[in-house]
Amino acid sequence: MRYHRPETFEEAVRLAAGAPGVTRFLLGGTDVLVQLRSGMVTPDVMIDLKGIPGISKVMRTEDGGWCIGAAVPGSKLGANADLVADWPGVVEGIELVGSTQIQSRATLTGNLCNASPAADGVPGLVAASATATVVGPHGSRIARVEDIPTGPGSTSLEPGEVISGINLPRRGENGGDAYLRFIPRSEMDIAVVGCAVNLRLDGDAVVEARVVLGAVAPTVLVLPDAAELLVGTALGEGELEKLAAAASAACKPISDKRGTIEFRTEVAGVLAKRAAKIAYSRAKG
Amino acid sequence: MSRIHVTARVNGDKVEFLCDPRETLLDVLRDNLGLTGTKEGCGTGDCGACSVTVDGRLICSCLMLGAEAEGKEIGTVEGIANGEELHPLQVKFIEHAALQCGICTPGILVAAKNLLEHNPAPSETEVRYWLAGNLCRCTGYDKIIRAVLDTAAEIRAAN
Numbered sequence: 001m002r003y004h005r006p007e008t009f010e011e012a013v014r015l016a017a018g019a020p021g022v023t024r025f026l027l028g029g030t031d032v033l034v035q036l037r038s039g040m041v042t043p044d045v046m047i048d049l050k051g052i053p054g055i056s057k058v059m060r061t062e063d064g065g066w067c068i069g070a071a072v073p074g075s076k077l078g079a080n081a082d083l084v085a086d087w088p089g090v091v092e093g094i095e096l097v098g099s100t101q102i103q104s105r106a107t108l109t110g111n112l113c114n115a116s117p118a119a120d121g122v123p124g125l126v127a128a129s130a131t132a133t134v135v136g137p138h139g140s141r142i143a144r145v146e147d148i149p150t151g152p153g154s155t156s157l158e159p160g161e162v163i164s165g166i167n168l169p170r171r172g173e174n175g176g177d178a179y180l181r182f183i184p185r186s187e188m189d190i191a192v193v194g195c196a197v198n199l200r201l202d203g204d205a206v207v208e209a210r211v212v213l214g215a216v217a218p219t220v221l222v223l224p225d226a227a228e229l230l231v232g233t234a235l236g237e238g239e240l241e242k243l244a245a246a247a248s249a250a251c252k253p254i255s256d257k258r259g260t261i262e263f264r265t266e267v268a269g270v271l272a273k274r275a276a277k278i279a280y281s282r283a284k285g
Numbered sequence: 286m287s288r289i290h291v292t293a294r295v296n297g298d299k300v301e302f303l304c305d306p307r308e309t310l311l312d313v314l315r316d317n318l319g320l321t322g323t324k325e326g327c328g329t330g331d332c333g334a335c336s337v338t339v340d341g342r343l344i345c346s347c348l349m350l351g352a353e354a355e356g357k358e359i360g361t362v363e364g365i366a367n368g369e370e371l372h373p374l375q376v377k378f379i380e381h382a383a384l385q386c387g388i389c390t391p392g393i394l395v396a397a398k399n400l401l402e403h404n405p406a407p408s409e410t411e412v413r414y415w416l417a418g419n420l421c422r423c424t425g426y427d428k429i430i431r432a433v434l435d436t437a438a439e440i441r442a443a444n
């Protein structure tokens with residue numbers, strides 16, 4: 001295996017394009033090194049992106065949104081009070097990943113590109129309508145985060161393409177988001193079901209909603225119909241029950257050692273209700 | 286396979302080593318630098334036995350390549366005591382009998398020291414969450430948590 005530490009994205013892309021065999025980009029390494037060690041993936045070329053200036057920075061964009069550099073670790077997101085105030089659901093998602101040690105290294109971009117259906121960092125981003133800046137051999141493009149994972153372990157990124165950062169829109173007034181997951185213990189586990197909800201209110205009424213589920217299908221699921229049920233309401237018990245039913249109905253889970261199809265389907269509804277309530281109270285401020 | 290030349294600092298001392306690109310920082314510490322205080326439990330980021338600090342951040346050294354250490358300041362368990370003089374955490378771990386086989390202990394000491402540098406007055410819950418990535422198969426954790434809380438109290442009193 002060859003190890004490279006390029007100083008620009010252009011150089012990284014060029015290295016990847018010219019590389020023989022299997023290439024891996026390295027950010028926090030919390031997935032890549034496990035795969036390397038276990039022999040699941042044996043890269044011929046490892047391209048460490050952390051030498052690229054700015055890649056470990058969180059920045060406010062001119063329009064009031066955020067750009068999160070690809071190599072920013074979870075602990076740095078949690079320490080950014082302004083980001084947490086704007087997008088608590090996004091931050092609480094990535095902060096659920098692993099231990100203190102893992103939080104020092106694991107990144108949102110890596111969580112997205114690893115393409116696990118159970119990735120805790122991803123539903124919150126999708127609920128927030130986040131995008132990814134993708135740099136490749138033909139220049140750079142903006143992709144919706146929800147379009148990046150295409151199945152367990154696979155993404156829509158072309159060979160040689162790499163994500164330079166994740167973009168969150170301006171939070172704006174009266175908005176709130178939340179992410180919840182179910183695991184059988186209180187920490188250090190992989191989501192059995194995850195759910196993110198992002199709302200905007202006008203007075204008591206919901207005017208915009210995004211509902212997103214993780215770990216109940218091969219990729220993260222966006223639920224436009226469930227979200228539509230909430231618009232125009234003040235999240236009364238009736239609407240919450242309908243939301244739960246819609247979330248359960250949208251699930252296409254598998255049974256595995258973490259949970260059965262029936263269990264995941266039921267829990268998806270419960271989490272959708274609870275996440276919606278938290279998002280609502282955050283939007284209320 | 287070409288080896289990579291790396292210059293870093295370990296516990297304040299400048300070190301240079303050659304490593305295979307696939308070697309982790311854990312491999313480098315133990316096999317190239319002879320710092321065997323850092324332990325390997327799982328090799329996959331689950332147990333925390335390999336905990337070290339890199340530029341002040343707590344990480345699993347099994348999940349970082351040796352090559353990534355270029356220019357970094359690394360802290361291991363060997364740097365905790367001041368010569369023959371034990372760090373207050375080490376004294377309290379002995380006092381509270383917060384170890385049995387000791388395999389988890391270097392990682393826990395490094396993690397606990399890092400916690401107290403960030404937060405000199407952690408609650409029990411904060412200590413438990415901070416150390417949630419450090420597994421111990423022997424002690425049942427209570428003694429470890431008590432030793433850390435007691436150390437924090439003692440350091441605060443001394444200041």
Ligand code: FES
Binds near residue numbers: 325331333346347
């Ligand atoms: S050996 Fe690194 S976490 Fe277990």
Ligand code: FES
Binds near residue numbers: 424
């Ligand atoms: S003392 Fe044996 S694993 Fe902790």
